[in-house]
Amino acid sequence: MGAKPSVPDDQLPPDRTFIVTGGNTGIGYETAKTIAQLGGRVIIACRNEEKAKFAIERMIRETQEEHSGEKTEKQPITREVPELNIQYMNLDLSSFNSTIEFVREFKDRGLPLHVLICNAGTLNAQQKCVTKDGFELHFQVNYLSHFLLTLLLLPLLKESAPNSRIVNVSSVAHLFGEVIHDNIQDLKSHRAHKFYLNSKLFQVMNMYCLSRKLTGQGISVLSVHPGFVDTDVFREGTGCVACSFSSMICCWGVDAKEGSRSSLIAALDPKYDGTTAHYFDRGRPSNSSRLSRDEAKQEILWKYSLQCLREQLSDVILQEIGEKLEDIEPLSTS
Numbered sequence: 243m244g245a246k247p248s249v250p251d252d253q254l255p256p257d258r259t260f261i262v263t264g265g266n267t268g269i270g271y272e273t274a275k276t277i278a279q280l281g282g283r284v285i286i287a288c289r290n291e292e293k294a295k296f297a298i299e300r301m302i303r304e305t306q307e308e309h310s311g312e313k314t315e316k317q318p319i320t321r322e323v324p325e326l327n328i329q330y331m332n333l334d335l336s337s338f339n340s341t342i343e344f345v346r347e348f349k350d351r352g353l354p355l356h357v358l359i360c361n362a363g364t365l366n367a368q369q370k371c372v373t374k375d376g377f378e379l380h381f382q383v384n385y386l387s388h389f390l391l392t393l394l395l396l397p398l399l400k401e402s403a404p405n406s407r408i409v410n411v412s413s414v415a416h417l418f419g420e421v422i423h424d425n426i427q428d429l430k431s432h433r434a435h436k437f438y439l440n441s442k443l444f445q446v447m448n449m450y451c452l453s454r455k456l457t458g459q460g461i462s463v464l465s466v467h468p469g470f471v472d473t474d475v476f477r478e479g480t481g482c483v484a485c486s487f488s489s490m491i492c493c494w495g496v497d498a499k500e501g502s503r504s505s506l507i508a509a510l511d512p513k514y515d516g517t518t519a520h521y522f523d524r525g526r527p528s529n530s531s532r533l534s535r536d537e538a539k540q541e542i543l544w545k546y547s548l549q550c551l552r553e554q555l556s557d558v559i560l561q562e563i564g565e566k567l568e569d570i571e572p573l574s575t576s
């Protein structure tokens with residue numbers, strides 16, 4: 243396997259701005275903390291204000307401890323640590339309104355955006371669970387709302403190009419996902435264990451499709467499998483997928499800091515400047531599943547996703563990806 247690929251540790255310009263969804267815990271927490279320690283500006287986009295504020299305090303405290311070498315089990319940071327520039331903004335990905343409101347507020351702050359890390363994820367339904375917007379929960383939280391967020395933020399990412407990045411935190415679980423043409427959310431069959439797997443597949447497929455639509459525009463679209471990481475996602479999850487992953491974590495699990503390696507390499511490594519459509523497995527470029535690379539299937543998912551988001555998108559946004567509202571059919575309700 244060779245040495246683990248290392249996370250770049252070059253100082254970041256203070257204006258380089260990152261959004262990390264679900265940055266209050268687990269892999270997202272460690273990703274956000276490391277970027278902030280390197281000097282970047284980080285917005286953690288989280289659904290719970292109390293948890294997010296607690297996470298920021300914890301990042302500041304841990305950074306001071308690591309710097310002073312107080313926590314002996316951790317590698318002391320040898321150079322001067324900048325004051326962490328990390329802010330919280332509310333985002334509940336189970337709601338389109340919340341996603342749209344997040345973007346509005348972010349734009350109101352007048353900040354640039356260089357890197358969007360779509361990290362938040364859920365695995366909590368043993369049976370069908372439908373959001374207020376009418377979509378299967380995993381489909382919306384893990385995939386569709388992240389796609390909406392990405393589209394709404396594209397103008398800002400384009401302003402920061404070249405070397406803007408979108409990172410989808412997917413999973414090796416995408417290997418077990420399916421695309422069923424007339425039943426993409428799989429709601430008709432109620433196979434709850436498929437919901438998470440499919441959402442992770444869709445994130446990888448979306449990476450390929452979006453990369454094509456943004457060719458030559460200076461935005462890299464990447465996706466990652468972080469490894470089997472000991473976090474809350476499987477601990478709190480139920481059903482056979484959560485159980486299988488929990489057992490794998492018992493055997494091969496790593497901690498969240500190690501689990502953030504893939505996201506950090508995708509977000510920061512200058513080696514990937516000007517490249518796009520890479521899938522990283524624990525920090526190394528790797529082949530995603532054959533199904534995820536099937537262009538015809540990617541286009542089916544793309545078209546369906548735009549239909550799902552039809553009410554949320556304007557022609558101005560659709561122009562960014564070469565689409566028009568008049569060409570997107572409403573979702574059939576049958």
Ligand SMILES: NC(=O)c1ccc[n+]([C@@H]2O[C@H](COP(=O)([O-])OP(=O)(O)OC[C@H]3O[C@@H](n4cnc5c(N)ncnc54)[C@H](OP(=O)(O)O)[C@@H]3O)[C@@H](O)[C@H]2O)c1
Pocket residue numbers: 263264265266267268269270287288289290293333334335336360361362363364383411412413414467468469470471472473474475476491
């Ligand atoms: N752990 C692994 O072994 C593993 C393996 C492969 C892929 N992944 C992927 O890695 C990503 C991070 O997972 P993790 O392991 O770090 O899990 P985690 O510790 O459970 O973190 C998940 C994050 O997502 C947030 N979230 C969940 N539902 C949300 C919603 N509706 N709106 C906004 N945020 C929401 C959670 O917020 P709250 O704290 O408020 O719940 C939390 O911040 C996920 O996409 C997961 O699928 C993990």
